[in-house]
Amino acid sequence: xxxxxxxxxxxxxxxxxxxxxxxxILQEVKQIKNYLSRSDVAEIGVxxxxxxxxxxxxxxxxxxIDLEERGQNIIWVCKTISCxxxxxxxxxxxxxxxxxxxxxxxxxxxKFSLLETNCIGWCHKGPAMLINDEPYTDLTPEKVIQIIDxxxxxx
Amino acid sequence: MxxxxxxxxxxxxxxxxxxxxxxxxxxxxxxxxIQMLLDSELKGRGGAGFPTGLKWKMxxxxxxxxxxxxxxxxxxxxxxxxxxxxxxxxPLKVLGGMALAAYVTGAREGFIxxxxxxxxxxxxxxxxxxxFHQWMEDFELDFTxxxxxxxxxxxxxxxxxxIESMEGKRGEPRxxxxxxxxxxxxxKPTVVNNVETLVYSMMVMHIGSGEFKTMGVKGSxxxxxxxxxxxxxxxxxxxxxxxxxxxxFVKEFGDGNTKSVQVGGASGFCVPRNRFKEVHVGYEDGLxxxxxxxxxxxxxxxxxRSMYNVxxxxxxxxxxxxxxxxxxxxxxxxQLLKGVEAVKYGEKSHKYLDDLLHLAATMKLTxxxxxxxxxANSFSSIVENFREEMIY
Numbered sequence: 001x002x003x004x005x006x007x008x009x010x011x012x013x014x015x016x017x018x019x020x021x022x023x024x025i026l027q028e029v030k031q032i033k034n035y036l037s038r039s040d041v042a043e044i045g046v047x048x049x050x051x052x053x054x055x056x057x058x059x060x061x062x063x064x065i066d067l068e069e070r071g072q073n074i075i076w077v078c079k080t081i082s083c084x085x086x087x088x089x090x091x092x093x094x095x096x097x098x099x100x101x102x103x104x105x106x107x108x109x110x111k112f113s114l115l116e117t118n119c120i121g122w123c124h125k126g127p128a129m130l131i132n133d134e135p136y137t138d139l140t141p142e143k144v145i146q147i148i149d150x151x152x153x154x155x
Numbered sequence: 156m157x158x159x160x161x162x163x164x165x166x167x168x169x170x171x172x173x174x175x176x177x178x179x180x181x182x183x184x185x186x187x188x189i190q191m192l193l194d195s196e197l198k199g200r201g202g203a204g205f206p207t208g209l210k211w212k213m214x215x216x217x218x219x220x221x222x223x224x225x226x227x228x229x230x231x232x233x234x235x236x237x238x239x240x241x242x243x244x245x246p247l248k249v250l251g252g253m254a255l256a257a258y259v260t261g262a263r264e265g266f267i268x269x270x271x272x273x274x275x276x277x278x279x280x281x282x283x284x285x286x287f288h289q290w291m292e293d294f295e296l297d298f299t300x301x302x303x304x305x306x307x308x309x310x311x312x313x314x315x316x317x318i319e320s321m322e323g324k325r326g327e328p329r330x331x332x333x334x335x336x337x338x339x340x341x342x343k344p345t346v347v348n349n350v351e352t353l354v355y356s357m358m359v360m361h362i363g364s365g366e367f368k369t370m371g372v373k374g375s376x377x378x379x380x381x382x383x384x385x386x387x388x389x390x391x392x393x394x395x396x397x398x399x400x401x402x403x404f405v406k407e408f409g410d411g412n413t414k415s416v417q418v419g420g421a422s423g424f425c426v427p428r429n430r431f432k433e434v435h436v437g438y439e440d441g442l443x444x445x446x447x448x449x450x451x452x453x454x455x456x457x458x459x460r461s462m463y464n465v466x467x468x469x470x471x472x473x474x475x476x477x478x479x480x481x482x483x484x485x486x487x488x489x490q491l492l493k494g495v496e497a498v499k500y501g502e503k504s505h506k507y508l509d510d511l512l513h514l515a516a517t518m519k520l521t522x523x524x525x526x527x528x529x530x531a532n533s534f535s536s537i538v539e540n541f542r543e544e545m546i547y
Contacts, residue, residue, distance in 0.1 A: 020341065022323030023306055061325040061478075062306025064271045080233045081421075081468045082384040082454060118309065118472055120272040121236040123384035123454075124391045133274040 005043060007032055012047040019050060022058055026065050034074060034113075035066040063117065071106040071113040073151065076130040080119035083126035091127045092116065094141040098148055111152070161407045162396040164370060164378035167354055168244055171361055173251045174290060180360045181294055185215060185259045192356060195364035196376040201227060201312070201349030202419060202450030203525070204438045207356060210346060213336040214260040217344035222262035224253050224300075225340065225347045229270045229317060231309040232420035233472060234452035237380040237392050238350040242269075242276050245354065246283040250300060252353025254291065255360065256346050257298040265300040266340075268317055271307040309476035313524050314347040316478065327480040328524035351380055351451075372398030375437030379451055385417075386410050386457035397438075402431040404453070412457040415540070420452035421469040422529035425462070425536040462541035463499060466534065470495065473530050484527025487518040491534055498545060505546045508538055 011028045015021035025044060030036050036059055045055040059065050066074075077083075077092050092103065095114055099107050106113040122128035125137035129144075136147060180188060192208030199205045214222060226249060230238040241249060253265045269276065284300060291298050308326045310316045315329035318340050339345025348356075355377065359367050368376045375397035384390050387408045405413045415427045418436060424447050426434050435446040456465060470492040479485045494511040497503040515531035522528045538545055 019323035020321065023320060024304070027304060027306065058323065058325055062271075062308050064307035079468075080472060081465055082234055084464075084468055085385060085456075085460065117272075117307075118476065119231060119233040119235075121230055121239045121270075123234050123236055123382065123452075126384070130272065135272075135275060 004032070004040070008040065008043045008047055012044070017048050019048070022048065022050070022055065023062075026055075026059050026062075030065055034070045034072065035068060037069075038067075041067070069106070071110050073111060073131055074113045074115060076115050076117040076120070078118070078120045078122070078126065078128045079116040080123075082119075082123035083128055086126035088127040088139075090141055091129065091139050091144055094144050095148070098145055112148070161399045161403045162370075164394045164396055166358055166362070166378055167241070167248075167351070167380060167394055171248075171358075173247045173357065176357055176361045177251050177254060177290070177294065180255055181258055181296065188255060188259050188360070189215065191359055191364045195359045195367045196374070197352070197355055197359055197367070198375075198438055199349055200351035200355060200379055200450070202232070202422075202448065204448045207348065207352055210336060210348070211256055211259050213334075214256075214262075214344045214346045217260075217337060219344065220261070221264075221341075221343045222260050223340045223343060223345040224256045224260070224262045224265035224298075225314075225317070225321075225345060226253055226265070226267040226300075226350055226353055227312065227314065227317060227347050228267050228273065228350050229305050229312040230273075230350070231270060231312050231476075232422060232450055232452050233469070234384055234417065234420045234454045235382045235450055236384075237382045237451050239273055239276070240392050241350050241354060241380075242267075242273065242280065246280055247287065248354045248357050249350055250283065250287045252348070252356040253300060254287075254294075254296060254298055255356055256348065256353070258296060260344070260346060262344075262346070263297050263299070265298060266303045266321065267300060268303050268305060268311070268321065270305045270311075274304060277302065277304070308478075309472075310478045310524075310526055313526065316524070317347065318345065325478070327478045328526075330523070349450075370396045372437060375446075381449075381451045381453050383408055383453045383455070385455040386413065386460070387455045397436065399436055400432060401426055401434040401436065404436065405431055405455070408453070409455060410457055412459075413455050414458045414460065415456050415462065417452070417454040417456070417465070417533065418447045419449035419532070420454070421472050421533055422526070423447065423449060423452065424532050425465075425540060427540040462537055462544045463495070466495060466537045466545070467492070469533050469537075470530075473526070477526060481521075481523040481527060483518045483521040484523070484530070487514055487522070487527065488530060490514060491530065495538075495545060505542075508542065508545060512538060 045052045122137045127139045128137045197207045311320045311326040316326040320326040335345040438448045474488040477484045477488045515534045519531040
């Protein structure tokens with residue numbers, strides 16, 4: 001907790017207290033645990049001198065600022081039409097089976113969360129997904145299992 | 156008006172000495188650069204098609220010494236991926252375009268608003284910024300560019316929502332006017348240009364406005380990057396002259412069984428096979444028949460696809476991405492989605508589709524920004540042309 005508070009202080013100090021720095025600060029604090037807790041949001045508000053309602057309003061607006069606890073790695077599978085036409089549903093089904101979780105859930109070892117997202121800009125190489133910041137394209141069920149296995153081996 | 160067949164162009168990704176283009180351009184009077192852009196008739200390549208020279212001219216005419224140049228790299232329209240490729244392959248051309256805009260308008264600060272989904276480009280872009288800032292020193296142009304990373308919101312591609320987001324607020328579009336060129340980021344005159352537009356501004360300086368205008372047709376001059384996906388053997392990014400007919404486009408890119416083409420992404424129009432001949436891709440003026448401007452998203456669907464599923468996918472997208480600020484869009488998107496589901500599952504009569512078309516038309520009139528207004532484009536064009544697929 002102590003560590004977390006000092007991280008928030010450091011982020012606010014680094015970027016500055018003006019409201020225009022709110023999004024970069026939210027992103028930086030989110031990076032620590034892959035999500036923002038309610039108390040993080042409140043703390044950021046106090047540090048920046050902004051109303052909690054404002055900070056929460058902004059944090060909850062953006063898809064990639066998670067307010068729910070997530071795993072160490074977040075998988076975002078693109079569900080928009082071009083990827084969907086190329087079989088993104090099979091990718092989601094394979095991931096559900098391999099990780100033994102449903103969409104929106106986190107594996108029991110805390111390693112992965114599985115989510116869907118809108119167009120990630122790889123329509124010509126669908127189905128596509130992001131794991132954290134890294135894009136993976138031209139996916140097949142076999143390929144995603146390999147990707148997940150590699151994560152377990154290498155990280 | 157002579158109709159253009161599909162004509163491939165190799166301009167935007169072709170190697171060119173950016174440093175030299177800038178060296179020459181920055182020696183020219185500012186007015187001359189603006190005039191060149193006006194003469195080229197270059198229009199915004201993000202989709203809205205505002206004349207680039209005019210935008211710069213307006214920002215240049217504003218008083219005050221704090222102005223901003225923002226590169227809109229919040230590419231989120233379904234079916235669009237050309238900005239990612241540009242930023243990956245030729246980031247210096249983008250920054251060069253920003254430097255031109257800065258020189259012309261007197262801005263000293265710039266931002267690349269990069270969508271969260273493209274974070275993997277950050278290391279490369281930061282490296283390019285180092286080179287670019289060195290150039291700026293050499294040119295003695297006081298201009299620095301920073302990256303600003305989006306939070307994941309389609310609506311932030313709308314320029315005023317983008318600015319709100321950069322000011323630490325929810326990405327909710329503003330009323331226009333005032334336009335960003337007068338009252339933009341932090342209340343200062345701001346030029347917001349699409350990634351591709353900035354590159355083309357450099358290309359106009361490179362090849363000249365006359366040469367640029369030899370491509371395309373009147374009112375839709377030059378070339379454009381098209382992001383082509385769906386049922387096509389040639390998925391990918393293709394640079395083509397503007398003004399081609401959809402029929403020619405499908406002959407080149409279709410799989411022989413194309414049923415419809417969605418021009419301009421989820422917010423664009425669905426054109427069925429029987430209208431391919433009369434529809435052209437370009438800005439509204441200058442083309443005979445029906446023309447559709449586009450940010451470059453072209454999605455092809457063949458006969459194996461259900462247009463109900465296509466529309467449903469778009470509506471889920473809009474329902475999630477509506478910022479929720481104005482009622483027509485927030486509630487309208489929800490009701491259109493519920494409505495098509497109800498008709499499909501027999502909970503409502505097929506006549507209910509007419510009520511939904513009416514609702515879409517109302518959204519077009521009353522929604523605050525382009526998102527809410529453009530839902531009707533895909534909704535009406537799909538429902539009207541593929542009504543039976545919505546029902547059975």
